[in-house]
Every structure is written in structure tokens, then in C-alpha cells.
Amino acid sequence: MPRAATVAAAASLPPAGLDGLRPSFSRLVEVDESGVPGATRAGTPGATHTWHLLDNAAQLAELGVEPVGTVLCVHGNPSWSYVWRAFVAGATDAAARGDEAWRVVAVDQLEMGFSERTGTTRTLERRVRDLGDLTRALDLDGPVTTFGHDWGGVISLGWAVDHPEQLAGVMLLNTAVHQDENEPIPAPLRLALRRPILGRATVSTPAFLEATLALAHPPLAAAVKAGYRAPYRHAELRGGIGGFVADIPADAGHESFAELDRIATGIRSLGVPSLLLWGPRDPIFSDRYLDDLLERMPLSDVHRFEGAGHLIAEDADYAPAALAWLGDQRSDRAAPAPPGRDDHYQPLWHYLDELRDSDDTALVEMAPSGSASSRVAPQPGPRVVSWRLLSRRVRELAAGLDRAGVRRGDRVSLLVPPGADLTAVLYACVRIGAVVVVADAGLGLRGLTRAVRGARPDHVVGQAKGLTAALALGWPGRRISTTRLPDPVRRALGVTHCLADLVEIGAASLATGTGLPPEPGPDDAAAVLFTSGSTGPAKGVVYTHAQLSGIRFALAGQYGVGPGTGLVAGFAPFALLGPALGARSATPDMDVTSPGTLTAMAVADAVAAVDGTVVFLSPAAIANVVATASALAPAHRASLAGVREFLSAGAPVSEPLLAAAARLMPAAVAHTPYGMTEGLLLTDITLDGIRDAARDAGTRGEADAGGVCVGLPTATTAVRISAIDGLGVPTGEPSRQPNVTGEIVVSAPHIKNGYDRLWITDRASRLGTEPGERWHRTGDVGHLDDAGRLWVEGRLPHVAVTASGVVTPVATEQRIEAVASVARAAIVGVGPRGTQQLVGIVETVAGARRVSLAPEDLAATVRRAAVLPLAAVLVVPVLPTDIRHNSKIDRTRLAAWATGVLSGGPMRQP
Numbered sequence: 001m002p003r004a005a006t007v008a009a010a011a012s013l014p015p016a017g018l019d020g021l022r023p024s025f026s027r028l029v030e031v032d033e034s035g036v037p038g039a040t041r042a043g044t045p046g047a048t049h050t051w052h053l054l055d056n057a058a059q060l061a062e063l064g065v066e067p068v069g070t071v072l073c074v075h076g077n078p079s080w081s082y083v084w085r086a087f088v089a090g091a092t093d094a095a096a097r098g099d100e101a102w103r104v105v106a107v108d109q110l111e112m113g114f115s116e117r118t119g120t121t122r123t124l125e126r127r128v129r130d131l132g133d134l135t136r137a138l139d140l141d142g143p144v145t146t147f148g149h150d151w152g153g154v155i156s157l158g159w160a161v162d163h164p165e166q167l168a169g170v171m172l173l174n175t176a177v178h179q180d181e182n183e184p185i186p187a188p189l190r191l192a193l194r195r196p197i198l199g200r201a202t203v204s205t206p207a208f209l210e211a212t213l214a215l216a217h218p219p220l221a222a223a224v225k226a227g228y229r230a231p232y233r234h235a236e237l238r239g240g241i242g243g244f245v246a247d248i249p250a251d252a253g254h255e256s257f258a259e260l261d262r263i264a265t266g267i268r269s270l271g272v273p274s275l276l277l278w279g280p281r282d283p284i285f286s287d288r289y290l291d292d293l294l295e296r297m298p299l300s301d302v303h304r305f306e307g308a309g310h311l312i313a314e315d316a317d318y319a320p321a322a323l324a325w326l327g328d329q330r331s332d333r334a335a336p337a338p339p340g341r342d343d344h345y346q347p348l349w350h351y352l353d354e355l356r357d358s359d360d361t362a363l364v365e366m367a368p369s370g371s372a373s374s375r376v377a378p379q380p381g382p383r384v385v386s387w388r389l390l391s392r393r394v395r396e397l398a399a400g401l402d403r404a405g406v407r408r409g410d411r412v413s414l415l416v417p418p419g420a421d422l423t424a425v426l427y428a429c430v431r432i433g434a435v436v437v438v439a440d441a442g443l444g445l446r447g448l449t450r451a452v453r454g455a456r457p458d459h460v461v462g463q464a465k466g467l468t469a470a471l472a473l474g475w476p477g478r479r480i481s482t483t484r485l486p487d488p489v490r491r492a493l494g495v496t497h498c499l500a501d502l503v504e505i506g507a508a509s510l511a512t513g514t515g516l517p518p519e520p521g522p523d524d525a526a527a528v529l530f531t532s533g534s535t536g537p538a539k540g541v542v543y544t545h546a547q548l549s550g551i552r553f554a555l556a557g558q559y560g561v562g563p564g565t566g567l568v569a570g571f572a573p574f575a576l577l578g579p580a581l582g583a584r585s586a587t588p589d590m591d592v593t594s595p596g597t598l599t600a601m602a603v604a605d606a607v608a609a610v611d612g613t614v615v616f617l618s619p620a621a622i623a624n625v626v627a628t629a630s631a632l633a634p635a636h637r638a639s640l641a642g643v644r645e646f647l648s649a650g651a652p653v654s655e656p657l658l659a660a661a662a663r664l665m666p667a668a669v670a671h672t673p674y675g676m677t678e679g680l681l682l683t684d685i686t687l688d689g690i691r692d693a694a695r696d697a698g699t700r701g702e703a704d705a706g707g708v709c710v711g712l713p714t715a716t717t718a719v720r721i722s723a724i725d726g727l728g729v730p731t732g733e734p735s736r737q738p739n740v741t742g743e744i745v746v747s748a749p750h751i752k753n754g755y756d757r758l759w760i761t762d763r764a765s766r767l768g769t770e771p772g773e774r775w776h777r778t779g780d781v782g783h784l785d786d787a788g789r790l791w792v793e794g795r796l797p798h799v800a801v802t803a804s805g806v807v808t809p810v811a812t813e814q815r816i817e818a819v820a821s822v823a824r825a826a827i828v829g830v831g832p833r834g835t836q837q838l839v840g841i842v843e844t845v846a847g848a849r850r851v852s853l854a855p856e857d858l859a860a861t862v863r864r865a866a867v868l869p870l871a872a873v874l875v876v877p878v879l880p881t882d883i884r885h886n887s888k889i890d891r892t893r894l895a896a897w898a899t900g901v902l903s904g905g906p907m908r909q910p
Contacts, residue, residue: 007236008119011050014082018230019223021085025054025092026114031137034129051134052114054081054106056092065101068330069143069168071322072159073106074131076150076175077244078202078209080113081106082227083149083313090319100327107134109152111240113231121243124256128158128263135159135166143168145326149313150175150285151244154263161266169329170267170274170297171322173312174282176289177264177296185250186284202242204235215310217281224314267296274300275325275759277318279308280454288476291456301325303759304454306537321760328763345522345549349431351563351582352394355387362387363578364586364609365419366602382586382609385420390579395516397428399509400502402517404480406459408433411528413452413477415462415470418575418587421482425461425499426576430527430545433520434459438576439530443538449473451530451538455756467493522546528756531677532650532888540756541677550716550750552580554681558714559614559645559671566612570598571649574616586610595620599628600664604636607643614645615665619653626660643668649675651888654817655690662687674710674790678752678765678776683719683790685711693789706741707782707793707810717748719790720775721783722767727833728799728806734767734775736784741808743796744780751776781808798891800829800836807838807868809891815865821845821858824879828895830871830902837871839898841879841910848875851907872902880910 013026033047060067071091073084084106095101108115110122110130122130135144144166148156153175160167179185202208209232213225220228232238249257274297278290287304294300308315355362365383385393406412412434416422429436439451452460452475460470460477467479471493479495480502489495497505520526526548528540543551555577556562563582569575570588578585586609588602598621606612617625632640646661646668653672662670670687685693693709713719723732723742730743745767751774755762767775781799782792793808800807809827816825823843829836840862842854854862854873862873880890897910 007117007239009117009237011052011116012114013052014114014230018082018227019221020089021054021082021227022089024059025056025085025088027053027055027058029053029134029137031130031133034133047118049110049118050116051110052081052108054084054088054104056088056104059092060095060101060103063095063101065095067095067101067103069145069326070103070105070140071145071147071171071326072131072135072140072156073104074146074148074152074156074159075106075109075113076148076152077112078212078232078238078241079150079228080108080231082113082230083311084147085227086313087147087319087322090323094323099323100330102323102326105138105140107131108231109155109240111243117237117239121246122240123247123259124154124158124249125259127155128162128259131155131159132162135163140166142166145169145171147171147173147322148175149173150310151248153177154260157267158259158263160270160272161263164270167270167272169272169326170270171325172274172276172293173318174279174285174289174310176285176292177260177267178289178292179249180288180292183288185248186286198246199242202245203238206232206238208241208245209238212310215283216314217279217307217309217311220311220314264296270297273329275322276300276302277312277316277321278302278304278757279310279312279315280304281307281309281315282312284310287453287456291476301759302757303761304757306450306454324763325759344553345546346552347430347519347545348526348548348552348580349394349427350580352387352391352427352579355563355582356391358387360387361385361584361610362390363420363423363584364606366586366589366606366609367419383420384609390420390424393424393503394427394431395510396503396506397424397499398431398506398516399514400497400504400506401428401434402432403505403509404497404502405478406432406434408517408520409525410434410459411437411455411457411477413437413439413455413457413460413462413475415452415460415466416482417463418569421499423576423579427579430548431519432517433524435525435528437528437530437540439538439540443530443532445469445473447538449475451540452476455528455540461499464489464493467495520545522549525753529677539677539758539761542753542756544753547750547753548580550748551680552577554714554716554748554750556581557716558673558681558684559647561614561645565614566607566610568603568606568610568612568615570595570603570606570615570617570621574649583614584610586612590621596624598624600625600632601628601636604632604639608635608639611642612639613643614647615643615668616647616649617661619648619651619657622648622653622657622661625664626657629664632664637664640665641667645669645671647671647673649673649680655687655694658687658690672710674792676778678778679717679746679748679750681714681750682717682746682748683711683713685709685789689789693785693787693791696785696787706808707791708814709785709789709791711789713746713788713790714748716750717746719784720745720747722777724781724796724799724806726801726806728796728801730777730796736788738784738786738788741781741783741793741806744778744782744790744792745775746778747773747775795891798828798895800827800838801833802829802838803835812838812840812866812868815867816840816842816862819861819865822862824889825862826879826889826891826894827866828891828898830895830899838866838868839895839902840866840870840873841894841898842873842875843877843879844875848877851876851901851909872898874898874901876910878909 029051075083088104091102091104145168146156146160153172305316363385412429437455457477461480481495481498484498526545527543530538561581565583567578567583567585575587586606588606590598595618643665646665674683675681720734721742722730722734723740725731734745765777779796794810812827813825823845826841854875859873
């Protein structure tokens with residue numbers, strides 16, 4: 001392919017006044033060019049070229065500090081060292097504050113930025129050697145951490161491979177080191193590489209530059225665009241842009257292919273810490289390139305900035321994260337505490353092995369789909385699966401998955417409704433060491449898409465509807481269908497197997513004496529479970545086998561669930577744990593994407609089907625169960641009378657609602673545990689305990705105790721409070737001191753292992769610990785009372801800071817909800833933090849048809865109940881909540897909405 005024309009031009013300093021660029025960092029450096037052995041193109045040994053750099057060495061010297069290391073930053077195409085301005089400034093400012101001092105050298109590669117235009121064409125091999133020439137001229141002798149973006153990421157990795165004795169670490173923004181021959185190169189690059197277009201798009205016109213600048217989210221400010229354009233104002237200065245594009249090795253015949261392959265192979269053995277900061281909206285380097293990097297550097301720390309794209313340095317506040325990571329590598333924080341583990345570890349499939357010869361019922365599917373994996377046609381009644389059948393089916397599926405190429409560590413996304421199929425394939429996956437990815441449909445299509453794409457599964461198991469969505473939305477992974485599909489449909493969806501195929505393959509394999517692969521270990525990853533997305537994009541929570549086993553033991557110990565127990569689970573996480581507990585289980589007939597569809601009759605039918613003694617329901621489900629109780633027949637009520645333990649988990653439940661549900665199960669002890677996806681069971685309280693806590697608060701003369709009481713920690717859980725300061729920030733040392741409001745911090749053997757590909761979020765959620773301990777910052781605000789009970793007062797981001805002090809929302813909301821005409825309430829703060837005004841937003845019992853200011857009488861009643869001054873009271877038809885629980889109010893969204901409404905904006909539904 002012909003190269004874009006280049007012309008010679010001298011290096012220079014950037015013009016003054018470029019947005020965000022401190023002129024004091026700029027310097028020019030003379031560098032002797034070394035030869036490339038056997039090269040026939042650019043490179044003249046002995047030639048000297050001038051580079052422009054951003055370098056904070058002089059500023060560190062003025063501060064009188066010695067750098068602990070150097071970060072070598074390499075830009076891509078068509079940018080220049082300007083892309084690193086925030087990082088250079090951030091590192092320098094951190095040193096001025098007394099933090100660790102890092103020298104940052106951000107280069108303008110030759111032909112680019114304000115470095116010299118040599119008039120020659122530079123290949124990848126030449127550019128890697130150029131960078132080595134520069135570091136030799138600068139006398140960098142380590143420790144050096146490379147930091148690259150785009151094509152500069154490849155060049156920085158080439159330097160890393162060639163200088164292992166100086167290398168301390170690797171950091172990357174979106175880049176790629178390998179192009180799969182079965183995958184097309186990204187469309188924007190394919191277009192730019194076309195011969196008729198290359199020169200015009202990259203050199204003759206600024207089209208390639210402008211197209212790149214347009215990739216920012218949100219759009220770049222005019223001043224920032226001007227900064228990127230500054231070195232490329234004329235065609236004769238853009239030859240390097242065209243040269244970079246032309247140097248992309250689109251196939252093995254390209255002259256830079258061998259060098260790219262050498263670098264891609266070499267990074268496998270770097271043996272240094274690495275950090276990958278990624279913008280998933282990148283149309284050039286998508287998540288498949290991140291997967292490839294992780295396959296080559298599997299121990300990398302990763303953070304995906306949702307909403308960020310190719311210009312991640314502009315889209316996300318990446319500099320503090322990179323500096324924090326650098327600091328962690330030089331401290332004990334670089335080695336997190338080992339995962340907590342229960343002393344009684346048993347794999348999840350323990351009872352499937354122990355009861356493999358039992359014909360007793362293992363599970364009942366109340367609304368069977370007639371999946372081909374069961375080898376039966378759809379049935380009108382419940383589908384009953386024995387332990388013998390479930391155990392055999394799990395082993396056959398495990399063997400079939402193994403023979404089909406599903407390997408230990410592979411990720412398998414399960415887009416299957418709760419029931420026998422989901423249970424069998426989930427346990428088959430964990431048995432062979434595959435990592436199950438569970439993102440329930442309650443996230444909605446958009447949230448589910450974000451979750452699946454972020455988790456990057458290797459395989460997707462789903463029904464035809466789910467696989468069709470996966471194809472349309474570009475979800476990754478090989479496809480496995482739950483049922484046999486007609487050949488045209490199977491081919492269109494890219495389905496390689498169905499569950500029935502895998503059962504047959506696995507059964508044949510086991511019959512020939514081929515065993516299952518070795519069991520995964522306790523500390524191997526077992527699952528990625530997604531949060532509800534009620535406080536931002538759903539996060540993938542990683543659990544090891546030991547931690548999932550810990551959840552099982554926590555449930556068994558707290559509620560006595562085990563072999564012989566009949567378990568009814570109207571809450572998906574607990575439905576999947578039935579076989580692990582050895583309990584016979586049933587999922588009621590309901591729409592799992594809408595918990596509020598669950599009826600009292602469906603619960604009673606499920607209880608009857610498994611002689612249920614323990615019932616789990618979500619808060620959203622309880623309300624409709626109570627609302628539909630009048631339709632219960634005597635036989636239904638008789639079944640419910642046999643329930644001994646009733647639990648509602650996922651969000652706090654009011655005492656009246658819990659009491660109403662308990663009246664349907666008069667022999668049951670009603671519980672409402674506190675937990676989250678990151679730790680499913682942390683504290684527990686009974687209905688009587690809620691009443692006792694309220695009575696104790698009344699005895700102390702308190703109108704309320706400042707929140708919802710969620711009880712005492714479970715036997716394996718420790719709870720601490722990190723006190724919040726006057727700005728609502730948790731700054732206190734975590735303690736058990738009573739009646740101090742702060743962030744709730746927990747530790748237990750079954751706490752999450754971490755967040756998936758969210759290194760920044762995971763780091764922020766951890767606290768410094770003693771060896772062997774792991775503490776998780778929940779993001780919830782609350783306090784412990786004198787009896788050691790935990791009270792939840794709201795979410796940390798929802799704390800308002802008024803001129804009178806800090807206000808947590810739940811207590812005020814509860815007082816407002818005591819007003820007879822109010823169904824639900826939310827309290828939010830509007831205005832500048834420190835002088836925020838409180839606004840009450842309510843749903844009324846009668847229901848409102850439109851958004852409005854509250855009528856005068858209602859507003860007055862709400863203000864009296866709130867006690868705290870309210871700047872306004874607004875009425876809405878429905879408060880926005882998460883889909884999964886239908887109970888967690890999105891106060892952040894409401895605060896932004898209320899600010900708009902009170903500023904004269906339209907009164908639309910929030």
C-alpha cells in the first residue's frame with residue numbers, strides 16, 4: 001500500500017494558551033537515531049532528530065522531591081502529548097501535596113505533534129526503536145511504567161518487551177495488539193485504509209483527525225479541539241497521521257505484521273503489574289480487544305468506564321485512577337487480603353453428589369417450558385425433578401459442555417428463566433469450573449445489554465427470544481439454545497448446540513468411562529452476579545466457590561434450611577441456592593421480570609408442591625401477594641399455614657406490610673434480612689424484633705430511631721460504622737460505637753471477591769484490613785443502637801447537606817408515609833451542597849394523573865409530618881424505582897428532576 005507523503009519540518013514548542021496545557025512542561029530534546037538491523041526503509045544511523053516532550057522533571061526538582069519512578073506516556077493517532085496533559089498535571093500536583101512523586105514523560109512521536117517531521121516513513125519497528133533511542137537520550141534507567149493509548153499503546157508495549165530490566169509496570173488506555181484473522185478490522189480503519197481515501201482522509205484534509213475528535217462523549221469543548229488540532233493545521237504537518245494509518249498491518253503480508261506479532265507474543269511474559277483503563281463505547285478498539293489483552297496479561301487490573309469511548313482520556317477522569325494504581329503497586333494495598341472462607345467449605349454440588357441415588361423431589365418447576373433438555377414435551381402441570389434426575393442431568397450437561405469446548409475459567413452467560421433448565425446448566429457450569437454470568441431480565445433490555453457486553457461471556461445459553469436479542473444487540477459469545485430449533489433459525493442465530501445435544505454428548509462420554517474434568521478450587525471464580533442497577537449501571541459482582549459456599553452456610557445456619565426443607569423462592573438468588581442447600585425447592589409461577597406479578601395463590605401452590613416450610617419473597621412481590629390474598633381458597637390457606645419461616649430480602653419492608661404477609665402464614669416467623677448482591681445475608685430481624693426496636697426507641701422518647709431497623713449481624717458477619725462528617729463524607733474509623741451515623745461497613749466469609757472489570761469501584765469499596773479480613777463499604781448509611789442492632793438511614797449518595805447539617809432521608813420519608821393519604825415518599829436535597837434545601841416528593845394513595853405541586857392541605861400535612869423544613873412538596877403518579885425490586889427509589893434521579901422542576905422546567909414524570 002502506498003505511503004502518505006511526508007515532508008521535513010523542524011520541531012517546535014507548542015503555542016501558548018492551549019487549553020489545559022502548562023507551557024512549563026514542554027521541552028525539546030535532541031535524540032540520536034539508531035539503526036534497525038536489516039531495515040530497508042526509514043532510519044539513518046547517526047542522524048539526530050528533535051523531539052517535543054511534556055516532562056515534569058524540572059517541576060519535581062523545584063519541589064525538592066525525588067521521583068519514585070517514571071511514567072512513559074505514548075500517544076496514538078492522530079493525537080499528540082496533549083492527550084496526557086491531565087495526567088502530567090495531576091502527577092505534579094500530587095507531588096506538591098506531599099504524595100509520591102512520579103516523573104511523567106509524555107512524548108510527541110516523530111512526525112507527530114510538535115516533534116520533528118523527518119521527511120521519512122516510520123514503521124512500527126522503527127517507532128519502537130525510536131522510543132528506545134529517546135529513553136536512552138533521557139537517561140531513563142528505571143523503574144519505568146509505560147502508559148499508552150491507541151497505536152501508542154502498541155509502541156509502548158514494544159518498548160516494555162525490549163526493556164524488561166527497566167520495566168516496573170504497564171498501563172493502557174484503549175488499544176489493540178492483535179487482530180484476529182477471522183474478525184474484520186474496525187470499520188473506520190477499513191475505510192481509511194482504502195487506497196483512494198487514505199491520502200485525502202488523513203493528510204490532504206483533516207477528516208481523520210476531525211472524525212477522531214468527534215468520538216468524545218460528551219463532545220469536546222471548542223478549546224480542547226483547538227488543542228488537538230494545533231500541530232496539524234496544514235497538510236504538510238499531517239503526513240505522520242497518514243503514515244500511522246498506512247502502517248496498520250491489516251494482514252500477514254504487511255511489513256509491520258511481524259513486529260506486531262512479536263510484541264503481542266512478548267507481552268505474555270512481561271511479569272509486571274498492569275492496568276487496563278477502557279472506554280467500552282469505542283467503535284475502533286471494542287471490548288474484544290480488551291479480552292485479547294486480558295488473555296495475554298490475565299492478572300491485569302481492569303476498569304471499564306461506562307459511557308466512555310475511544311477518547312477515554314477526555315471522556316473519563318482517568319488520571320486519579322492511574323496515580324492511585326501506581327501508589328498501590330508500591331504499598332501493601334497491591335496485595336489484597338485473601339478471600340474469606342468458611343471452615344466448612346463444601347462445593348455447591350455437594351448434595352447433588354450425596355443424593356444422586358435418591359428419588360425424592362429436588363425441585364418443582366411450577367410453569368415448565370418443556371425444554372428439550374428434559375426430553376419431555378410441554379406439560380400443563382408442574383414439572384417435578386428428583387435428586388437422581390437432577391444429579392444425572394447436571395453430570396451429563398457438565399460432560400457435554402466440556403466436550404463442546406467450555407473450559408475452566410470460561411464465562412457462560414445464562415439468559416434462562418428460573419426453573420429446572422437454569423438450575424441444571426448453572427450447576428453443570430460451576431462443576432467444570434466455568435464462571436456463570438447471571439444478569440436477570442429485571443435489568444431491562446438496555447441494562448441487560450450493558451451487563452452482558454461488559455462481562456464479555458465466551459458462551460451464551462438462552463431461549464430463542466434471548467438469543468435473538470443477543471444477535472441483534474451484538475452480544476459476544478458462542479450460542480447454546482435451551483431447546484432444539486429449526487435449522488434455519490439455528491443457523492440465523494449462530495447456535496452451535498442445544499441443551500439436549502449436550503445431554504446426549506455428555507451421556508455418551510460418561511458411558512464410555514470418560515470422567516468429568518477436575519473440580520475447581522475454593523478460590524477459583526465461580527460466578528459474576530449483577531446488581532440491580534438501582535444506584536447506577538448494574539455492576540458485576542465476582543464470587544469464588546468458597547464465597548458461594550459461605551452464602552449457603554450463612555443461610556443454613558440462620559434459618560435451618562437444609563435436607564428435608566421445602567423451600568419456595570420468589571426471589572431468584574435464593575431459587576438457585578436450593579440444590580446447594582439440599583432443600584427441595586420451587587419457584588412460583590410468575591413473571592420474573594416483574595416481581596409484582598406474583599400472587600398469593602401462586603405462592604400457596606408452590607408451597608403445596610414441595611410441602612414448603614421456608615418462603616423467600618422480594619419486597620415488590622409481597623405487596624401483590626397481600627393484595628391478592630382475598631382470592632385464596634381454604635386449601636391455599638391450609639398450605640400457607642405449614643410455613644415456618646418467611647423471609648423478604650432485597651430491600652427493607654415496612655412493619656405493616658410484613659405483618660400483613662405474616663397473617664397469611666400464621667405459624668411462620670417473619671424475617672426481613674439485610675443484604676445486597678455483594679453479600680446476600682448480613683443481618684436479620686424478625687417482625688417481633690422490628691416491634692421491639694420501635695418500642696425501645698419510644699421508651700427513649702424518640703419519635704423515630706432514624707431509619708429502618710434491620711436487626712443484628714448474622715453469626716458470620718461483623719458490622720462497623722464509619723462516621724460521616726459535616727459534608728456527609730465517611731471519614732471516621734470504622735467502629736461499633738452506638739448512635740453514630742455513618743457508612744455501613746461489613747465483613748463476612750461470603751462477601752464478594754470483587755467487582756468485575758471495575759478496578760476503581762472495587763478499590764473504593766474495600767477498606768484496609770488485618771491479614772485475612774475483608775471489609776466491604778456498602779454505600780448505605782446507618783447506625784448501630786445500644787443493643788447492637790443496625791438501622792439503615794439511606795444511601796450515601798442520597799445524604800443531603802443543608803445549612804443546618806446533614807440529613808439522611810429514610811426517617812423523614814417514614815414520617816411522611818405515616819400520613820394517611822401518602823403511599824410512598826422520597827426526600828431529596830436540591831441546590832449547592834452545604835446549603836441544600838429539602839424537597840418532599842410523594843405518591844398518593846388515591847393516585848395522581850400528572851406531576852404537580854401538592855395541594856395546599858396535603859403540603860401542610862406533609863410538612864408537619866416531616867418535622868424538617870421542606871422547600872416544596874411535589875406529587876407524582878409514580879416514584880422511579882429499580883426494576884428488580886420495584887422498591888428502591890432512585891433519589892439521585894429525583895434530585896436532578898426536582899432541581900429542574902423548581903427552576904422552571906417542565907413538570908414531566910421523573
